[in-house]
Amino acid sequence: MALASPASAPGIYAGVANVIAAVMLLLEFGMLRQALARDQVRLYAAQSALISVLAVVIAADRNLPDLYALAGLSAALKVVTVPLVLRRLLRGTVGDEEAPGVAGSQAVTPATAVLAGIVLAAFGFFSFGALGIRSPAAPPTALSIAAAMVLMAFGLMIVRRDVASQAIGFLSLENAISLAALVVAAGLPLILETAFLFDLLVAVVVFGMLIRAHHSRAESLSTADLTRLRG
């Protein structure tokens, strides 16, 4: 008896998509426990690069030439421009050293954060898997991993108490959504995808302006003092 019938074995495309998604999830864990902001930015750049690779794979597999353009554009923006802007911003805050208020900004210890991350990721993965969203184009595992990443990105924003990590949490949330979009909505017209990316760039600039404003007031990137407004 055959262990797996050919019909149920994932094809090359689905296999590659699943592997890329899994590595992206691992990088998300890296961001969660990484103490230094510049290392978080590196992990973000790596995660974004994987998105572009996945776009190329899907473009080749499903014969969607639009996606090559999207992959290039996404790489230019999310692998090069956004990390550069973020690094400059962080360096601009205190010479060449690590910005104060980032290292050790975890609200919980790294071990607890990772454990909570595992719980969140498992919850996202299995609950999404249970929904049973299937189509020939969408490998269900990659989609479930995207859901796990969305929850983890929220977790990252919650457990970190500095503006830089929170911004990176938002950007990795956007990566998770890009992953989901590539898996289930690869055919989305290029003009809309481009508009999404442009929008991201503008958002990064505004995040940057607010981070700078915060830094010039608080002399640190920590959000521990943002407690004036309540009730």
Added chain:
Amino acid sequence: MLAVVLALLIVPLAAGAICVALPRTAARVITVLSGLTSFALVLVLIPAVAHRDLNYLSYLRVDAVSAIFLLTISFLYAAVAVYTVGYLKRHEDLYARRFYAGLNLFAASMLAAPMMSSLALLWIAVEVTTIISALLVAIEDTDGAAEAAWKYVLIASAGLGLALLATVFAYFAGAQVLGQHYNLALQPLVETGARLPHTPVRLAFLLALLGYGTKMGLVPVHTWLPDAHSEAPTPVSALLSGSLLAVSFYAILRFYQVAGATLGTGFPRDALLVFGVASLLLAALYVYGQRDIKRLLAYSSVEHMGILAIGVSFGAPVALAGVLLHVLAHAAAKGNAFMGAGVFTVKFGGKEISAIRGGLDLLPWSGPLFLLAVFALSALPPSGIFRSEFQIVSGGLSSGHYAAAAILIILATVAFFGLSASATGMLFTPPPREQTRGEPSAWMVVPVVAGVAVLFVLGVHPPAELTHLIERAVSQLGGTR
């Protein structure tokens, strides 16, 4: 009509773009002209939209539902543009020019959102409103403004991330029926609703409700709202509360249309009811004990957004008509209340309710007008909100939602007592001795008088064209089911 639609997109955008480069007086004139022109353009559109939907250039679409929101946004834009002239009198030139530019761009992005035919473009427009308004919240450059702006941009962007996910699943559902090159246009999605796969649509609706609900200020994802509304400059607070929340509600209504066509209205209505009751309950209680006048009004906004969500959940045509009227009337009333609060903060030099004393004696116009705004927000006749809430409640009773209708009446009354207790303290107390009687600026009174007139007309006898428009919008939203 294509020219009108395009002009509506371009006029505020162009006004915003050139305001930075112009001297202050010119920026002022241009902003007021742009506000009034936009309102006039929407008025021109309404008779056409009351009879047919307008589709242009494959990405622009104005139907009855969008027209009502365009009317809301453009009216408040015009009112706030005039008000801002008086508000900025005390500020320096560079600040004023930036402010005018930001205000126009903010209005441009809000006006663009209801004109987008595609859910993807709608999302982009809403995201742009967030980005511009976050900068406007931060423009005061105080500790409070920086904190509020950061919370706002982070929470709203994260919420909009969920809304983007909702958009992706809407595409996935649509592509199953309409093919891979489907461009996320709303209309085909609603028309083929019955054939769409259920799970992705259900997921898309819930994510949209949570995501756009974050920007609309639904409890429990409302936490940015009181901070941003209280720390933003007053003209921006008025636009945030009256128009921006409405834009997010508009996006939810569009997903409601799709979900209703696919799943039937039971599931989306139940979800809206939960969020609506939670918002109304929390806001009605938080209205008590507020020390900041703008925070007080912010919680009142959460309350009214809850009423909108409950109204849609009732589903009866008369309730939906009430909801759409409520969007309009709330914008006029809350705009007035914030503009009045802005006059108080200028006159008394702070937002603390305890510092504002003797408003009726010291402010011959703004005092009584603020009182009228509070009465309107509390749904006293003959304001438009009385009519809209009356329609919502009667829709609830006629569709058998007795408990929810009773909860709505009780909690709205609780909020009324809280709001009027604070207002009494600010208006009917003896004025401080050092203050003299007089208004800071006539520019800050005229738009409020216009708002009162609108509230009165909406409450006593809404124009026939508007009633017709609302009827058409109700049938588009599935109110006849």
